[in-house]
Amino acid sequence: MSQIIRRLGVAPRYRGSTNGATCPDLFELADGNFAVIGTDATDSLESQLPADAARADYERIVVITRETLIRAKADIPDA
Template sequence: MSQIIRRIGVPPSARGSAGGGNCPDIFELADGNFAVIGTDQTDKLDGQLPPDASRASYERIVVITRDTLIKAKGDIPDL
């Protein structure tokens, strides 16, 4: 398992999450992959995937807020 090396974007507290109850987050891992903390919406969205999309049984559909991704955009590498 890879290690978290940095947060992508700003911390949840900088996005208005004072109590920690709504804390989506994105992290870059040492192996170059990304880890996402979000709300598991697999049951709700699985049937809505387009025909050319699929997920393995061990994968989940995770939703993060628009604000989380927009504030992370500047930290996401181009390559």
């Protein structure tokens, strides 16, 4: 498994999470992939996936807040 090398965006506390209950987050991994902390929405969203989308048994559909992604946008590499 790869290692986390940096957070993308700002820490959850700067997005209003002061109690640890809602802490969506994005991280860049040493192998170039990304890790996401979010709410597991697989059960409610899987039936809505487009016909050309699917997930493996080991994959989950994860939701993060809009603010989390927008605040990370500047840190996401173009390539």
